[in-house]
Amino acid sequence: MDKFYITTPIYYPSGKYHIGTAYTEVLADSLKRYHALKGDDCFLLTGTDEHGQKIQTKAEEAGLAPQAYVDIQAEIAKKLWKEMKIEYDKYIRTTDDYHVKAVQVIFEKMLKKGDIYKGEYEGWYCEPCESYFTEFQLADGKCPDCGREVRKMKEEAYFFNMKKYADKLLQYYEEHPEFIKPDYRKQEMINNFIKPGLEDLCVTRTSFDWGIPVLSDPKHVIYVWLDALTNYLTALGYTTNEDELFKKLWSADVQLVGKDIARFHLIYWPIFLMSLELPLPKTIFVHNWITMKDGKMSKSKGNVIYPEQLMEKYGLDAMKYYLIREMPTNSDGMFTPEGFVERYNSDLCNDLGNLLNRTIAMTNKYFEGNVPEYMGLVNDADVDLENKSKEAIEKFENEMKEFEFANALQSIWSLIARTNKYIDETSPWALAKEVENETSEDKKIREKKLKSVIYHLIANLKEIAILIRFLMKDTSDNILNQLGIKSDNISFEDLENYTELENIKVIEKGEPLFMRLETEMEIEYIKNLMVK
């Protein structure tokens, strides 16, 4: 059993999360479930990033002390993840005592090593991003990350010597092609940040106090990104006596981050780890954003959709399916009400739902619900069907390895389409009629053919249920339950037992997996959610 340590970014505790923000969490949870189904010993970390000026300002606006404010917000986040059935193993809050202490130790280590030095900082500061920029880095005089106003600020501060590590980082990129995925993000980092020359990073602030004080100079608080990034270590007990998890799990197998925080994770984070002389994560996967027709989701634009709204009306699995299916690797994914209803009706209701319905109905009609035994390759179409299902599984696995989640789903849906086509090719209703009418040898052949069709349909549906399970656990359970297959201990190993289905009796009356949506009405419904 291999260990598999996955992290998500720790979220800003700032109100309700929209479907875009929830995306990273869906991705992480699916990846964990996928590896668990493959038999890995998985650990998923998430949490909240609770320090910094932005949070202090928000708390003031809400008339609360910062700690009281983040306590409420962290509960809001946890409640959503619970509703979305996100199976994290640890929830870290950067205000947790053990984290605060560990970050102080980490800072002193870096100081002692000479990687952090004291100086004076003057630069352009973006408050929402909590980042300083040089004149050169600004985009039309605004923040290059979020596009908002920046202001000139000067303060005594500690700096991290990034320059010292620039070449080492480039070399690491070069020698570890698995480190950054997708690959084009690496080139972006090199061209936009490393080649123009890495600036030393200002890692303390004195302009506010909602942060972790430097142990040896407490009027400084530690820069929120140094505090936040190290959560991936401190959550495991790094620098404490209780560091069994750290010893077992570090380094991370995959760290998932959205594109907006790629720079922090692909440049500062590995450099911090090098400074601490710790191994780097195996892979950092950068995903794109879910956007709306009119661009970024934002409350002020009135184009925000919350996961609760979609889950309540259409179910968790349909929402997750849409989010993952609509996200390409090389560009942003777009949420549209039309697209959502279309995917629901066409992919879930028609393709998957009908396949199950027809199969259950035919098994009941022709064999009183009892699934016949495997007959071998009897019908002409059996050969191609079995080949295609092997190919689809192989493609699925390859796509998952590359974190191409949308393509992985596509390969499952190509198997669903192939299986639906198989019903038309073999016309089981015609075979059944012939079985009824004939008396000769032919009858036996027809019967065998019909048995083979039903067997193949059930076996393929079982495969499909296993394949979608990493994302749609409830739907997978529902399918297996209707097929009469126990789902408790199901795993990817069961994909290998294609010809070994035995003593299965399907449910007497099948239940629709997804109810067909009335297109115009539902599109209107979703549009109305957005304006509220």
Ligand code: MSP
């Ligand atoms: N606190 C930092 C992360 C620190 S990690 C050491 C942060 N938090 S966040 O709450 O703003 O973002 C959390 C995650 O949500 C990030 O991965 C971010 O990219 C993701 N998303 C926010 N909006 C998104 C979309 N519209 N679409 C997809 N993901 C998006 O950043």
